[in-house]
Structure formats: C-alpha cells, structure tokens
Amino acid sequence: xxxxxxxxxxxxxxxxxxxxxxxxxxxxxxxxxxxxxxxxxxxxxxxxxxxxxxxxxxxxxxxxxxxxxxxxxxxxxxxxxxxxxxxxxxxxxxxxxxxxxxxxxxxxxxxxxxxxxxxxxxxxxxxxxxxxxxxxxxxxxxxxxxxxxxxxxxxxxxxxxxxxxxxxxxxxxxxxxxxxxxxxxxxxxxxxxxxxxxxxxxxxxxxxxxxxxxxxxxxxxxxxxxxxxxxxxxxxxxxxxxxxxxxxxxxxxxxxxxxxxxxxxxxxxxxxxxxxxxxxxxxxxx
Amino acid sequence: xxxxxxxxxxxxxxxxxxxxxxxxxxxxxxxxxxxxxxxxxxxxxxxxxxxxxxxxxxxxxxxxxxxxxxxxxxxxxxxxxxxxxxxxxxxxxxxxxxxxxxxxxxxxxxxxxxxxxxxxxxxxxxxxxxxxxxxxxxxxxxxxxxxxxxxxxxxxxxxxxxxxxxxxxxxxxxxxxxxxxxxxxxxxxxxxxxxxxxxxxxxxxxxxxxxxxxxxxxxxxxxxxxxxxxxxxxxxxxxxxxxxxxxxxxxxxxx
Numbered sequence: 001x002x003x004x005x006x007x008x009x010x011x012x013x014x015x016x017x018x019x020x021x022x023x024x025x026x027x028x029x030x031x032x033x034x035x036x037x038x039x040x041x042x043x044x045x046x047x048x049x050x051x052x053x054x055x056x057x058x059x060x061x062x063x064x065x066x067x068x069x070x071x072x073x074x075x076x077x078x079x080x081x082x083x084x085x086x087x088x089x090x091x092x093x094x095x096x097x098x099x100x101x102x103x104x105x106x107x108x109x110x111x112x113x114x115x116x117x118x119x120x121x122x123x124x125x126x127x128x129x130x131x132x133x134x135x136x137x138x139x140x141x142x143x144x145x146x147x148x149x150x151x152x153x154x155x156x157x158x159x160x161x162x163x164x165x166x167x168x169x170x171x172x173x174x175x176x177x178x179x180x181x182x183x184x185x186x187x188x189x190x191x192x193x194x195x196x197x198x199x200x201x202x203x204x205x206x207x208x209x210x211x212x213x214x215x216x217x218x219x220x221x222x223x224x225x226x227x228x229x230x231x232x233x234x235x236x237x238x239x240x241x242x243x244x245x246x247x248x249x250x251x252x253x254x255x256x257x258x259x260x261x262x263x264x265x266x267x268x269x270x271x272x273x274x275x276x277x278x279x280x281x282x283x284x285x286x
Numbered sequence: 287x288x289x290x291x292x293x294x295x296x297x298x299x300x301x302x303x304x305x306x307x308x309x310x311x312x313x314x315x316x317x318x319x320x321x322x323x324x325x326x327x328x329x330x331x332x333x334x335x336x337x338x339x340x341x342x343x344x345x346x347x348x349x350x351x352x353x354x355x356x357x358x359x360x361x362x363x364x365x366x367x368x369x370x371x372x373x374x375x376x377x378x379x380x381x382x383x384x385x386x387x388x389x390x391x392x393x394x395x396x397x398x399x400x401x402x403x404x405x406x407x408x409x410x411x412x413x414x415x416x417x418x419x420x421x422x423x424x425x426x427x428x429x430x431x432x433x434x435x436x437x438x439x440x441x442x443x444x445x446x447x448x449x450x451x452x453x454x455x456x457x458x459x460x461x462x463x464x465x466x467x468x469x470x471x472x473x474x475x476x477x478x479x480x481x482x483x484x485x486x487x488x489x490x491x492x493x494x495x496x497x498x499x500x501x502x503x504x505x506x507x508x509x510x511x512x513x514x515x516x517x518x519x520x521x522x523x524x525x526x527x528x529x530x531x532x533x534x535x536x537x538x539x540x541x
Contacts, residue, residue, distance in 0.1 A: 042337055042366050043352020067366065068414075089414030093350035094313050097411075105409045117398070119413040120336065121370040128367050140375055141418055143459045144447040150403060163460070193357045194337045196366045224363050249354055256349045 020183065020215050023237040027053040030207050030234060035174040036063040038127075038205060039072060041246060042196030043093065043254075046072050047179040049242030050211050052280045055079045065173055067123055067197065071245065071262050074098040075280070077113060078272055084114040086171070088123040095259055099266040109269065118151055118168070126171035127197045130204030136167040176205030179243045180228075181250055183212045184219050187230035192222040193249030199226055202233060211239035213251045291472035293527065294491045295429055296322060297519045298470045299383070302427055308332045309381045310374065310419055313351050315429050316383030318530060321347060325526040334379060336415045338364045346533030370415070374422050377462040382423030384416055384446065384466070385430055388438050391484050391505050392455075393428060393448025393466040395420070396441040403443060416446040421461040432471035438504040449483035473499045475516065476507075484508060491516045 031037060031054055039047050051072045054062075058081075064073050065086040070093070076082055078100030090098055104113035118126070125137030138156060142148040143166070156167040178198040180191035189210045191198060202208045210233055219227065230236075240251075245258035265275045292315070299319035303309055304327050311320045311333050321344065324331050333342045337352040341361030348356055357363045364373070373379065386395035387410050397416060401407035420426055428448075430436060448466045449455055456465050465483075469476040475489035486508045487499055492515060500507050519527070 043350050044337070044354070044357075087412065089412050090409075091411035093352070094348075097409075102409045106406060117412050119417045120366070120415045121375065121418045124367050124370055128371075139371070140421065140460070143421070143461075144444070144450050144455070145413075145417055146403075146444045147398070147413060147417065193354065194339070194352050194363060196338070199365070200367060226365075246352075247354060249357065254350065254353060259349070 020185075020187070020236050020238050023049060023053050023211060023239055024057070026209050026235045026237045027057055030175050030209055031057075031059055031062075032174075033059055034061045035059075036065060037175045037177065038065040038171070038173040038201050039177045040066060040196055040198050040201040041179055041243065042067060042194055043070075044194040044196065044246060045179045045181075045191060045198065045243050045248055046070060046246035047177050047211050047239075047242060048072055048244060048246065049239040050177045050179070050209060050237075051076055052283070054081060055276070055280050065123075065171060067120055068093070069098055069101055071098070071259065071266075074100040074262075074266055075276065077101050077104050078110065078266070079276055079280075080110045082113065083111070084116070086116045086118070086123070088118045088120045092259060092263060095263050099263070100272060103269070116151060117147065119147065122151070122153065122166070122168050123171070124197055124200075126168050127200040127204050129168070129170035130172040131200040134170055136169055138165050138167055141166045171204055173201070173205045174207065176201040176208045177211070178202060178208075179211045179239070179248065181213050181248055182216050182219060183210065183236045184216055187233055187236045188219055189228045189230075189233060189236065190219045190222065190225050192225040195224075195226045199228055202228055207234045208232070209235045209237065211237050211242045213240050213242070213248050214238075291491065293519060293524075294516065295470050295472055296527065297523050298475060298489075298516060299427055299429055300326065300523070302468055302470070303328055303331060303381060306331065306380045308334060308379045310334050310336070310379045310383065310415075310423055312336075312383050312385065312415075313348065314385070316385070318347060318527075319383070319429070321530055322523065322527055325530060326523060332361075334369075334373065336366070336369055338366055338369045340364060340369075340373065347530055349534070370418060374415070374418055377422050377424060379422070380424045382419035382426045382463075384420060384426050384428045386416070386428070386446065388436055388441050389428065389430055389448075389469065390438060390441050392450060392452055393469060393478065393485055394441055394444050394450065395428070395446040395448060396443045398443040398445045400442050413445050420446045420448065420465070421459070421463060423463045425464045425467045428466050428469040430469065430471055432473045432499065432502040434502060434504045437502065449478060453481060453483045455483075473502060479508070486510050487513060489514050489516045492518050
C-alpha cells in the first residue's frame with residue numbers, strides 16, 4: 001500500500017495550457033482499481049463530488065485512507081469500492097455510527113473490510129512523513145494502549161536523549177484528492193478556514209486531484225489561507241458545491257440536517273442502495 | 287438519560303474548568319460544558335478544538351468540531367498536523383475532555399470495539415484524538431453515563447490510558463499530564479485515590495444514593511468516607527445553559 005514517492009508528481013498532460021479538466025476525466029485517468037486513495041478534508045472541504053464520481057465509475061479494491069471516514073467513506077464502502085480502510089475516527093460527527101462501515105466490519109456487507117486504525121496524531125504523522133519524503137514519522141503516542149498491537153507502530157529511541165518514542169510509517173497514497181475554494185487558471189490552488197491535512201495529502205501522494213468551487217483569474221491571498229502551487233498538483237477540476245454535505249467556507253454552509261438524515265438513510269441496506277442509485281449513480285455528472 | 291442528569295453532568299464539568307485557562311474540547315457535552323464555563327465563571331477560557339480552531343468563541347453550539355462558526359471566531363486556525371504536534375503534544379493545554387463506551391476502575395477507556403477485536407459485536411468509532419489528549423493534557427475530565435455495561439471490571443479494548451494498572455504507570459509510560467482527575471457521570475463524581483489511583487465515589491448528584499451508584503458500576507466501587515452532595519445547578523447556570531441550548535435546534539442539541 002505504501003508507494004515510494006520517486007519523483008515530483010507529473011503535471012497531468014490535459015492540464016497543459018491552463019485547462020481545468022472535467023472531474024469524470026480526472027477520476028478516470030488518476031484513480032485505478034486497487035489504488036491507495038486518500039480523500040481528505042477535516043469536516044470542512046470534504047471532496048464528495050470526487051467520491052461520487054469514483055462510485056459512478058465503479059472503482060474496486062481501493063485502500064481508503066482518511067482521518068475521519070465520515071459519510072464520504074461510508075458511501076464508498078457501502079458501494080463496494082474498498083477492501084481496506086486506514087483511519088483514526090470513524091463516526092458520524094455529533095450523530096453516531098457510520099452504519100455502512102459498521103455493516104462491512106461486523107457483517108461483511110457488501111464485502112469484508114480490513115481496518116488499519118490509528119490515533120489522529122499517529123495518522124497525521126504518517127501523512128507528514130509522507131509529504132516530507134521521510135520513511136517514518138515520530139511522536140509521543142500509543143504507549144500503554146491495545147492499539148499498539150493492532151496498528152503499524154514501532155518503538156524508536158531518540159539518538160540524543162535516549163527517550164523511547166513511537167515511529168509510524170510514512171503514508172504515500174497513490175492518489176490524494178482534496179477540495180478547495182479556488183484555483184487560478186494556472187492550476188494554483190487556495191483553501192482557507194479549517195485546512196486539516198489537505199496540503200500534506202497532496203504532497204504525500206504520487207498523483208493528486210484538487211476539486212474547486214471556483215476558477216478565478218488571480219488568487220487573492222486570504223488570512224490563514226493555504227496556497228498550493230500548480231506544479232505539485234496533477235489535476236484540477238471544477239466542482240462547485242462539490243463538498244456538500246460538508247462545506248466550503250465562503251461558499252457554503254455545512255448541511256447539518258443532511259448529516260442527521262444520513263443516520264436513517266444509511267441504517268438500512270436497501271434504503272442506502274436506493275438513495276445512492278437516485279442521488280449518485282443516476283445523477284448527472286458535474 | 288433524563289434531562290436533569292444530563293444537565294447536572296454539564297454543570298459539574300463546567301464548574302471543574304474554573305481557574306483554568308485552556309481546554310481541549312470535543313463535541314457534545316464537553317463543548318456545552320466549556321461554553322457554559324465561558325458564559326458563567328470563566329469568560330476568558332480558551333477553547334481549542336482538534337480541527338485546529340484555537341480560541342474559538344462560538345455563538346451557537348457546534349454540531350461538529352469543524353463547524354464554520356468555530357473557525358470564524360477563533361484567535362488562530364491551524365492545520366491538523368500543527369494542532370497535534372505543536373499544541374497538544376508538548377503539554378501546553380491544561381484540561382482535556384474524554385468520553386468512551388467503557389471505563390474501568392483506573393479510568394482507562396475503550397472507544398474501539400465491544401467484543402473481540404477481530405469479530406466485534408459493536409464497532410465503535412475508534413481513538414480519534416483521545417489517547418494523546420489523555421497523555422498530554424495536564425489533566426483530563428471524563429464525562430460518561432454510568433451503567434454496569436459502561437463501567438466495567440475489564441475493558442474489551444484499551445484505547446486510551448487513564449492510570450493503566452494503577453499508581454506509577456503514567457510515569458513509567460512517560461506521560462506528561464496528571465491523568466483523569468474527575469469522572470463525571472449522571473449519578474455523581476468519581477475521583478482517583480491519591481495513592482492507588484483507583485476511582486473513588488466522592489460526590490453524589492442530588493437525589494442519588496450510594497446504592498444506586500454501586501449498582502451502576504461493574505466493579506466493587508470504593509466510596510469516600512465523606513461523600514458530598516453536588517450543589518444543584520444555580521439559577522445563573524441554568525439560565526446560561528438554556529440560552530446556549532437555544533442556539534442549537536433541539537434535534538442537534540446532543541452528540
């Protein structure tokens with residue numbers, strides 16, 4: 001699952017000439033069956049439109065990495081896209097369970113799901129190491145817990161102080177996908193508000209896709225804004241509203257009532273499948 | 287859980303924040319308690335959410351740790367790598383809140399699975415930020431409803447270390463913080479014995495007797511010689527809480 005980041009990600013050929021590409025084309029070219037894929041966004045800027053395109057294109061056997069699987073991975077898992085989940089907190093925030101992921105873990109529906117779980121700090125350190133070109137990240141974590149026996153962590157001794165710390169392996173997904181507010185016509189990207197591990201996801205991944213709310217002539221730097229230059233991004237696709245039911249600060253509000261209604265939609269296999277058929281499989285692509 | 291006991295938990299947690307400057311907050315009762323503290327005795331309490339919002343001053347109770355209102359009102363919004371590496375890990379934050387599906391007599395917590403790990407009867411959300419909050423905050427407060435199913439003699443899985451196997455374990459593990467100083471339940475308050483670190487019942491909420499708390503505990507709960515009765519919510523606390531809860535639609539008021 002861990003791939004070496006051997007070279008600076010190539011800019012996608014179709015991006016040349018400042019063209020922003022179609023989301024469906026980007027998913028077709030960048031996401032392959034069996035890939036390790038990270039769709040990040042910490043509550044904010046979750047790339048739902050990209051996930052729905054992955055579902056429509058019926059990708060299979062993915063390893064999905066994400067701090068908080070959220071509804072986005074509940075949908076991908078329930079639609080048979082994934083064999084394996086790398087995560088640190090899997091719930092519907094403020095509501096309860098992710099019923100499709102639970103069904104996969106507890107009853108192997110629609111297929112078994114192998115879990116690799118971390119703490120937020122541990123998985124974050126894996127992304128940072130991946131983005132930094134280091135083989136492992138180091139932190140104070142996992143000691144004394146049963147998690148240490150159930151995840152990829154190993155003790156490491158500080159060569160300066162002798163202190164024992166936790167080492168976690170770098171995470172280098174095949175594809176990193178995030179949503180941002182804006183791109184310019186060159187493909188430079190800016191996101192602001194809660195920016196989670198999005199920058200690290202782009203930099204750690206062999207290929208990357210950023211979906212955006214809007215393409216502008218020129219990015220105006222925002223307070224707290226994170227700007228990612230075009231040459232580390234493989235493709236940019238326009239997907240206005242593409243973070244719904246999550247949100248894009250400055251463009252949309254979090255749809256809290258949808259997060260609540262998901263509890264009911266996702267609880268039952270048939271209700272879920274019917275919802276996905278109507279709202280994703282048969283929905284017009286962006 | 288009755289509305290009155292849920293309210294008592296939040297009020298007691300809010301009072302426990304008095305005199306503290308910084309608090310790492312989760313969603314639900316902890317967030318309500320921390321915002322109640324700001325609305326009553328500690329207007330300058332710094333609320334830190336794991337989404338990277340430092341010094342958030344939400345005007346309505348958030349449904350998720352990433353709600354827009356937290357970022358808009360924060361003194362600083364930092365990335366997730368930064369919140370864990372720079373802010374939590376070095377022990378800068380005074381109080382952290384924790385909750386779980388199971389707790390044992392040394393306040394170790396399970397939020398991972400009920401049943402065997404490889405064939406769980408219930409798959410729970412997992413660790414999130416809890417293990418590092420528990421090790422790095424200078425102290426933690428645990429908020430949990432008390433029942434024999436949740437207060438157990440043996441955890442199905444240890445996600446988060448409270449006092450491990452007892453006195454001295456936190457130091458052996460190299461943890462910087464003091465650990466869980468209070469377990470606040472719907473029935474009363476448990477605190478670690480200063481010598482053994484085992485939880486001891488020290489406070490009963492009004493109208494609750496020792497027998498009820500022991501019956502809701504899956505081990506032989508130790509009881510302090512001088513168990514006190516928690517002061518009921520004051521008029522000011524009740525008013526502030528009502529105002530806060532009015533900011534969130536009823537269906538979203540808890541999570």
